[in-house]
Amino acid sequence: MRRDRAVTLQDIADRLGVSRSTASFAITGRGRVSDEMRRRVREVADELGYRPNTVARHLKGSRTGMLALRLPPDSTAMSYYMEATFGIVEEANEAGMTVILLPTEQSGDRADQLPADAIILLDPDLNDPEVHTLLAGRLPVITGEPVPSGLPEPRASVTSAHDPAVRELMDHLLERGIRHPAMLFPELRGHWALTVRAAFESWCAEHGIRPRISEVAHPAPPEIIHAAVAELVAGDGDQPVDAIVAVSDGTVLSVVTSAQQLGRRVGDDLLVAALVDSEVLSLAQPSITAIDLHAREFGRRCVRAALAVIEADAGDAAAPIIEVVPITVQFRASTLGAD
Incomplete structure (x- = not known):
């Protein structure tokens, strides 16, 4: 049946038997509305052909x-x-x-x-x-x-929830036998960067492991990453690392390339992971473990x-x-x- 007027929020609310405010909250993403209700409201909105009257809304609220x-x-x-x-x-x-x-x-x-x-x-x-x-x-x-x-x-x-994800990754590396992990950390001072570093450091402390952190510029050119990886896998007075966690997806590709050039077998005698996933990491050789931030x-x-x-x-x-x-x-x- 063809409508002779535009579909309104009230039409959606009536179809579902909910209040107009619930329908509005589900459409706009505000208020305390369950994910299931948001899904149902949007399905009905699509079915009825609802289109927000953004022009009127903008004029009304300047x-x-x-x-x-x-x-x-x-x-x-x-x-x-x-x-x-x-x-x-x-x-x-x-x-x-x-x-x-x-x-x-x-x-x-x-x-x-x-x-x-x-x-x-x-x-x-x-x-x-x-x-x-x-x-x-x-x-x-x-x-x-x-x-x-x-x-x-x-x-x-x-x-x-970055902290639990980093801990899940580190627990996995521990199960794979690592004992000397390192983090390649960029010069960033945002919540995400500070949180993942703190999670790595606290996890190491809880497991009696000295955290190894190599700080690099952001973004770091491949030669800088190569130098950092070379120092970590050589040890230079410390125990050579057996795992490197790179913060970014771009950095981790250079980590893998450098490790291979230095004679390390990634996935075998050196485990490598990134804290940000991207499609290219699933296609790399070897494919690279990473945290998908969606x-x-x-x-x-x-x-x-x-x-x-x-x-x-x-x-x-x-x-x-x-x-x-x-x-x-x-x-x-x-x-x-x-x-």
Whole structure:
């Protein structure tokens, strides 16, 4: 049957026998609504052909219908940010929003004057001066990962349970017989980087293992990574390492190449893993164990959190929204060995 009017939230609510506010919360991602209810509401919305009236909504709230996105400096060194950005754009498009990508060198003062409803800030870093300005500015900020101590709090943040994932990875390496692990750590000062380092150090302490951490620039050229790997596998007065955990997906490829050039058999006498997964790691030879951060879903959750903030009353003094995205460890040949 053809409708002679646009489908409304009330139509969706009536079909499911729920309140209009429940349907609204499920569509916008705000409020306390179960995942199952969100799924059912969106299925009915698709079935009925519901389309949010974004024009009226923007006019009513003096909104622009635009989200500003700021990626960290040197973000092109990690494919994670590309996937997260795709998720952000996809979710924003479904909500009738437009995404503006801010240049990393953009002045925080200028960004504060943008005709946007909110800013999504991925991986805020203490070393990035623009982060401080954006968080203290006029526009509401939603961060992908919480802010490190010392920065203003955002209106919302999306994160993942990184500590348990790192521990799961390290337990796996221990079961495979490693006793002298090392971490190749970039010069980053964001929540994610500091959390995974702290998890590695505390796990080592709990197992009576001295943590070996080799700090490198970010992004580090292959020759710098090669030098770091050469020092770790040689020992240089210490016990040579039997496992290397690289923080980024790009770094771990250079770790594997360098280890092989130095005569180590990755997956056999040297186990290698990364704390960020990407498709290329599953195709590498050997395939590389890594933590899948589900970057595209992470980006989508950032937009949902942004919509919840935008929809909320400007005078609402509620606590900041915090969402947690599940992550998984993908075990592959670089730690499992040959089949």
